[in-house]
Amino acid sequence: MTAHIIDGKALAEELRQGFKSRVETLTAKGHKPGLVVILVGEDPASQVYVKNKVNGCLAIGMHSEKITYDAAVDQETVLKKIAELNADPAIHGILVQLPLPKHFDEEKVLEAISADKDVDGFHAENVGALAQGNPRFIPCTPYGVMKMFEQGKVDLNGKEAVVIGRSNIVGKPMALLLINAGATVTVCNSRTRDLKFHTSRADIVVAAVGKPKFVTGDMIKPGAVVIDVGINRLQDGPDAGKLCGDVDYAGCLEVAGQITPVPGGVGPMTITMLLANTIEAAERKAGLR
Numbered sequence: 001m002t003a004h005i006i007d008g009k010a011l012a013e014e015l016r017q018g019f020k021s022r023v024e025t026l027t028a029k030g031h032k033p034g035l036v037v038i039l040v041g042e043d044p045a046s047q048v049y050v051k052n053k054v055n056g057c058l059a060i061g062m063h064s065e066k067i068t069y070d071a072a073v074d075q076e077t078v079l080k081k082i083a084e085l086n087a088d089p090a091i092h093g094i095l096v097q098l099p100l101p102k103h104f105d106e107e108k109v110l111e112a113i114s115a116d117k118d119v120d121g122f123h124a125e126n127v128g129a130l131a132q133g134n135p136r137f138i139p140c141t142p143y144g145v146m147k148m149f150e151q152g153k154v155d156l157n158g159k160e161a162v163v164i165g166r167s168n169i170v171g172k173p174m175a176l177l178l179i180n181a182g183a184t185v186t187v188c189n190s191r192t193r194d195l196k197f198h199t200s201r202a203d204i205v206v207a208a209v210g211k212p213k214f215v216t217g218d219m220i221k222p223g224a225v226v227i228d229v230g231i232n233r234l235q236d237g238p239d240a241g242k243l244c245g246d247v248d249y250a251g252c253l254e255v256a257g258q259i260t261p262v263p264g265g266v267g268p269m270t271i272t273m274l275l276a277n278t279i280e281a282a283e284r285k286a287g288l289r
């Protein structure tokens with residue numbers, strides 16, 4: 001038996017079609033949803049993601065702009081721009097693409113974004129709301145994964161879930177969402193002793209460690225749901241330049257009950273949930289929710 005493939009690209013497209021009427025309603029009321037993406041530096045991967053974000057907005061009738069700075073820009077300049085955008089009534093969402101260059105204090109930059117416009121859900125106020133089980137903005141990647149569970153009809157209540165990775169953008173919020181949904185959650189990382197001990201008892205495995213093909217078929221319980229958050233660009237070997245997840249897809253496909261591909265899995269869902277959060281921000285401002 002091969003696993004059912006949860007098609008993130010198709011689900012992303014379906015959700016985006018559904019967003020169009022909400023954008024139309026908001027636009028008619030004078031609250032056209034607007035997202036600004038701030039990009040510092042010239043990282044080629046970041047350029048691709050930012051372009052996908054801006055184009056994703058425009059395709060459903062939202063307003064979106066990209067603001068780019070040279071990698072050497074000083075933090076004060078970026079903080080001043082954020083303050084300006086916080087006060088701009090046409091802008092409902094502000095995203096600062098991570099990672100920032102080393103001379104930046106990432107936490108300080110993220111905290112400068114108004115919590116009402118923090119569509120990434122990285123502001124301490126929004127992290128706290130999620131931890132308390134009363135989320136305001138759910139971080140886009142784990143939010144997208146929750147939508148994929150819904151699509152795959154995965155009941156999380158009472159299930160054993162293992163999250164591999166403990167980052168603030170994926171691992172931690174993913175664990176909180178699974179906890180809030182009633183799963184029994186174990187958070188592992190690349191240094192976990194005997195990772196297989198944990199993963200082989202899991203009904204759900206979410207891989208977000210940033211290591212290509214880290215999760216292999218022998219680590220997975222037959223029938224488990226395997227979610228691949230990894231986006232590793234292979235440097236050398238026969239597949240150089242190709243995108244590869246944190247999961248050995250071919251090896252897990254034969255064992256898992258459901259699995260997400262890379263590309264075409266979690267990535268497109270991340271951008272879709274960014275659009276969802278921006279629309280939601282505009283709906284709050286318009287008094288529609």
Ligand SMILES: Nc1nc(=O)c2c([nH]1)NC[C@@H]1CN(c3ccc(C(=O)N[C@@H](CCC(=O)O)C(=O)O)cc3)C=[N+]21
Pocket residue numbers: 048049052095096097098099120140141231243262263264265266267268270271
């Ligand atoms: N403040 C902030 N918020 C983020 O949400 C954020 C960030 N910084 N920094 C970088 C990561 C990464 N990320 C991705 C989004 C979409 C794809 C995506 O669309 N991936 C496509 C493939 C794209 C390609 O070909 O490279 C796919 O998986 O099918 C990937 C990665 C958002 N991030």
Ligand SMILES: [Mg+2]
Pocket residue numbers: 164165166167168170171172208209
């Ligand atoms: Mg992580």
